[in-house]
Amino acid sequence: MLSAILAAGIAVGATYALIGITYNLMFSASRVMSFTAGQLGMAGGVLGAIFIGRMGIPVIPGMILALAGCAIIGLVTEFVAVRPVLGALDQHLYVLSTLGLALMIQQFTAIEFSTEPQPFPRLIGIGEGGPFDEKFWLPVVACAAAVGGLEYLYRRTLVGRAFLAIAEDNFAARALGLPERNLRMASYALAGVVGGLAGFASGELLLAFFANGAMLNFLGFVPVALGGLGNNRGALIGGLALGLFQQAANFIVGGVFASVAVFTVFIVVLLVAPQGLFGAAPSRRV
Amino acid sequence: MQRALPFFALFGAALLLPLFSNDYWAVIGARAAVYWVLVGGLNLVVGYGGQLAIGYVALLTLGAYTSSVLVTKFGVDPFVSFGAAGVVGAIAGVIVGLPALRLRTFYFAMTTLGFATIVTQVALAWQSVTGGGIGLAGPELPKPFDTPWGFYLFALALAAFVTWLSSNVAQSRFGRSLVAIRDAEVAAEAVGISKPHLLTTVFLFAGACAGVAGGLFATLQSYITPEAFSFDLSVTFFIAILVGGRGSILGPLIGNVILTLLPEFAAPLVAWSTFLYAALLLAIVLAMPGGIAAMIDFKNRRPLASNRSIVPKPGLISGHGTARGDIVLKNVVLAFGGVRAIDGLDITIRQGEVHGLIGPNGSGKTTTLNVISGYYAPQQGEAFLGSAPLPHGLPRTRAALGIARTFQTPRLIGEASVLDNVMIGATIEGTANFVESVLSLPRHRRDEKHLTAKAMQALSTVGLEALAEVRADRLQHSELRFMEIARALILNPAFILLDEPAAGLSGDEIQRLGELIKAMAKQGIGVLLVEHHADLIFDICDHVTVLNLGKELASGTPADIRAHKEVVSAYLGG
Numbered sequence: 001m002l003s004a005i006l007a008a009g010i011a012v013g014a015t016y017a018l019i020g021i022t023y024n025l026m027f028s029a030s031r032v033m034s035f036t037a038g039q040l041g042m043a044g045g046v047l048g049a050i051f052i053g054r055m056g057i058p059v060i061p062g063m064i065l066a067l068a069g070c071a072i073i074g075l076v077t078e079f080v081a082v083r084p085v086l087g088a089l090d091q092h093l094y095v096l097s098t099l100g101l102a103l104m105i106q107q108f109t110a111i112e113f114s115t116e117p118q119p120f121p122r123l124i125g126i127g128e129g130g131p132f133d134e135k136f137w138l139p140v141v142a143c144a145a146a147v148g149g150l151e152y153l154y155r156r157t158l159v160g161r162a163f164l165a166i167a168e169d170n171f172a173a174r175a176l177g178l179p180e181r182n183l184r185m186a187s188y189a190l191a192g193v194v195g196g197l198a199g200f201a202s203g204e205l206l207l208a209f210f211a212n213g214a215m216l217n218f219l220g221f222v223p224v225a226l227g228g229l230g231n232n233r234g235a236l237i238g239g240l241a242l243g244l245f246q247q248a249a250n251f252i253v254g255g256v257f258a259s260v261a262v263f264t265v266f267i268v269v270l271l272v273a274p275q276g277l278f279g280a281a282p283s284r285r286v
Numbered sequence: 287m288q289r290a291l292p293f294f295a296l297f298g299a300a301l302l303l304p305l306f307s308n309d310y311w312a313v314i315g316a317r318a319a320v321y322w323v324l325v326g327g328l329n330l331v332v333g334y335g336g337q338l339a340i341g342y343v344a345l346l347t348l349g350a351y352t353s354s355v356l357v358t359k360f361g362v363d364p365f366v367s368f369g370a371a372g373v374v375g376a377i378a379g380v381i382v383g384l385p386a387l388r389l390r391t392f393y394f395a396m397t398t399l400g401f402a403t404i405v406t407q408v409a410l411a412w413q414s415v416t417g418g419g420i421g422l423a424g425p426e427l428p429k430p431f432d433t434p435w436g437f438y439l440f441a442l443a444l445a446a447f448v449t450w451l452s453s454n455v456a457q458s459r460f461g462r463s464l465v466a467i468r469d470a471e472v473a474a475e476a477v478g479i480s481k482p483h484l485l486t487t488v489f490l491f492a493g494a495c496a497g498v499a500g501g502l503f504a505t506l507q508s509y510i511t512p513e514a515f516s517f518d519l520s521v522t523f524f525i526a527i528l529v530g531g532r533g534s535i536l537g538p539l540i541g542n543v544i545l546t547l548l549p550e551f552a553a554p555l556v557a558w559s560t561f562l563y564a565a566l567l568l569a570i571v572l573a574m575p576g577g578i579a580a581m582i583d584f585k586n587r588r589p590l591a592s593n594r595s596i597v598p599k600p601g602l603i604s605g606h607g608t609a610r611g612d613i614v615l616k617n618v619v620l621a622f623g624g625v626r627a628i629d630g631l632d633i634t635i636r637q638g639e640v641h642g643l644i645g646p647n648g649s650g651k652t653t654t655l656n657v658i659s660g661y662y663a664p665q666q667g668e669a670f671l672g673s674a675p676l677p678h679g680l681p682r683t684r685a686a687l688g689i690a691r692t693f694q695t696p697r698l699i700g701e702a703s704v705l706d707n708v709m710i711g712a713t714i715e716g717t718a719n720f721v722e723s724v725l726s727l728p729r730h731r732r733d734e735k736h737l738t739a740k741a742m743q744a745l746s747t748v749g750l751e752a753l754a755e756v757r758a759d760r761l762q763h764s765e766l767r768f769m770e771i772a773r774a775l776i777l778n779p780a781f782i783l784l785d786e787p788a789a790g791l792s793g794d795e796i797q798r799l800g801e802l803i804k805a806m807a808k809q810g811i812g813v814l815l816v817e818h819h820a821d822l823i824f825d826i827c828d829h830v831t832v833l834n835l836g837k838e839l840a841s842g843t844p845a846d847i848r849a850h851k852e853v854v855s856a857y858l859g860g
Binding site: 033080081084085092093095096097099100101102103104107108111214215217218221225254255256259260263266267270271274 | 338340384385388389390391392393395396397399400401403404407408410411412517521528557558560561563564565566567568571572575
């Protein structure tokens with residue numbers, strides 16, 4: 001039982017962490033939390049099932065197509081729901097605009113794809129059934145690849161440093177002549193890829209289901225909230241901890257109470273530390 | 287009375303509905319009325335308070351199950367069960383709302399969404415009580431409410447009642463305070479509004495409405511399963527308010543009716559209705575943030591006179607509030623990181639004196655003001671009012687102590703009228719409690735009369751009485767500065783702290799401002815004036831303190847300061 005909890009816990013945890021990183025990518029580029037983060041995960045699974053399962057495209061091109069589709073959703077988010085309301089960040093209109101867009105994506109999928117969970121194709125075919133089944137380790141590999149790739153991007157490349165500059169101080173970065181708008185769009189496209197990867201890699205575990213969007217939205221936000229906004233390391237640790245906690249609670253007390261437990265922990269931690277466990281308190285207000 | 291006309295027209299038309307339509311429309315109409323019982327309460331939370339509670343379907347679910355279980359399993363009277371549903375809803379409303387006291391916007395939206403998911407899951411799993419996925423029967427009402435039209439009229443009556451209650455709240459100090467914490471939270475604190483208190487009260491009210499709506503919803507459905515309480519429903523409630531417009535009751539009411547009826551007129555689109563609502567939400571946010579309310583607000587479309595000028599009447603300033611002594615800061619130190627914004631400052635502000643505070647940018651003027659008004663807690667040193675210490679870091683205690691202030695950038699409540707913006711200043715003088723206000727009892731009406739009269743007097747004092755009914759965001763910058771002064775004066779303060787009141791004013795206006803400030807001091811008010819206009823300072827101050835790098839550089843009468851060599855070289859030039 002322990003191995004089952006560990007395998008499932010780390011797998012879903014890695015997925016939550018990836019969605020958390022998706023939130024962070026969008027947040028650092030624009031100071032906006034977007035409800036489309038979870039929908040990107042859902043779209044990764046659904047597009048994978050369509051391209052590889054229904055249309056029979058081979059795995060690698062199918063994956064590239066699915067992730068490209070998610071990158072486009074990311075760009076659409078930036079263009080439709082974020083850019084128009086950036087001028088009035090303090091009014092928090094982005095909460096409403098991204099909620100509207102997220103619901104549109106979700107409803108469109110429900111109507112045009114399916115309202116029931118659909119199977120996701122076997123990608124490789126390793127470890128039939130056991131705790132080493134690919135459905136458990138694929139999300140972990142995807143998460144490791146994403147985190148490693150982002151670290152490389154941020155630390156070794158000029159573009160990555162520009163991302164960091166924008167996240168650190170938007171005005172100063174613009175004053176230095178950084179193309180803020182293009183970098184923001186690149187960030188959103190990248191967020192689309194990472195979010196799509198979360199859904200694609202966990203497709204065999206979570207299936208292709210329109211309601212996964214709302215679920216991932218919440219459970220992917222928990223590690224971000226607990227780890228502190230924009231903090232990828234916090235999202236990674238928080239995501240894995242959440243996955244393990246959730247699966248353990250699932251096995252021990254059952255599904256519903258596991259949800260209640262996750263929700264309760266989330267609320268209690270946030271009330272005690274509204275900035276998250278690794279975040280910093282805001283400074284002056286007046 | 288004129289404001290109530292559209293409501294009478296709407297509900298009057300709804301009363302006529304039974305005369306020329308069939309039972310099917312009774313059900314649709316009843317649904318709109320039941321939804322409004324929830325939305326009418328939620329409107330105070332979302333539209334007025336600006337709290338993004340998107341998961342209110344959870345409270346509807348709780349109310350529906352409470353009422354159904356009580357009636358079908360325990361044989362409770364259906365009307366009593368509605369009351370119980372209201373109580374459960376109110377309690378749950380506070381629990382769902384509590385995170386809003388600490389968390390902001392997106393976080394709060396997420397927690398309400400999470401709560402909604404949990405409630406549905408529990409309803410599904412707790413089979414012994416809720417019947418799980420099979421569901422259970424809703425309450426049945428006795429005659430004459432057991433027919434479709436009977437129930438319709440019952441729901442309509444409740445909807446009208448909720449409309450009345452919520453508009454009473456909206457037109458009370460509670461409603462104004464809600465808008466204030468939405469649009470100008472910092473200013474709300476300065477006038478003594480307690481956000482936790484206020485929000486808890488409103489969450490109770492909105493939760494009770496939602497719970498009762500749940501009981502009615504179960505009756506309307508006659509059989510409930512967890513599936514009936516989809517998240518789409520929650521979104522509909524939320525969107526009805528935003529489509530209707532924030533800070534309005536008529537707008538969301540119309541929005542609610544439209545959103546309930548829309549699928550009936552576009553049958554092929556029913557499957558797409560949530561998609562369309564979401565698209566509508568996006569369109570409203572991007573294209574018309576004011577919603578329906580802004581569209582029908584004809585009064586604020588009329589252009590304002592372009593050559594208006596502000597002519598204050600300093601003679602109208604009435605006596606100051608209770609004097610508790612001078613404001614004294616002793617050896618105050620406040621550092622932000624490594625920067626010592628105030629570095630060991632002693633200062634005394636006396637009643638009946640204009641005390642000028644000048645110095646270069648970054649010398650700690652505004653920070654000093656913020657320490658006195660409680661926004662910052664100094665790391666060292668003490669602040670006193672008379673002999674009593676001023677509590678650090680608690681801005682909302684200052685209004686009751688008779689300390690009022692204005693801000694460097696005017697903190698206006700943009701979507702409220704100028705009159706409301708000023709009335710907010712005397713919120714702590716309200717005597718009616720929430721229940722009295724909800725029911726518009728005599729004490730509430732006396733409060734409103736008293737506050738309106740005081741606000742009009744304050745507006746006349748600063749010369750803005752002609753603009754009382756205008757939406758505040760239509761005013762010019764200089765008018766906003768005087769509006770903030772009126773908001774401070776309505777409190778009859780013992781002290782008034784002005785943060786660069788002359789910035790952006792014309793020469794004439796600065797001169798009138800000077801007269802006004804002198805009149806305040808004459809009436810015994812202690813004025814702390816942070817300013818860059820040296821002429822104004824030297825013209826009206828009794829005492830001037832010059833700051834440099836958080837320390838006192840010089841202090842004395844204007845004449846002393848003008849003769850002070852270091853001040854002249856460091857700051858005044860010449």
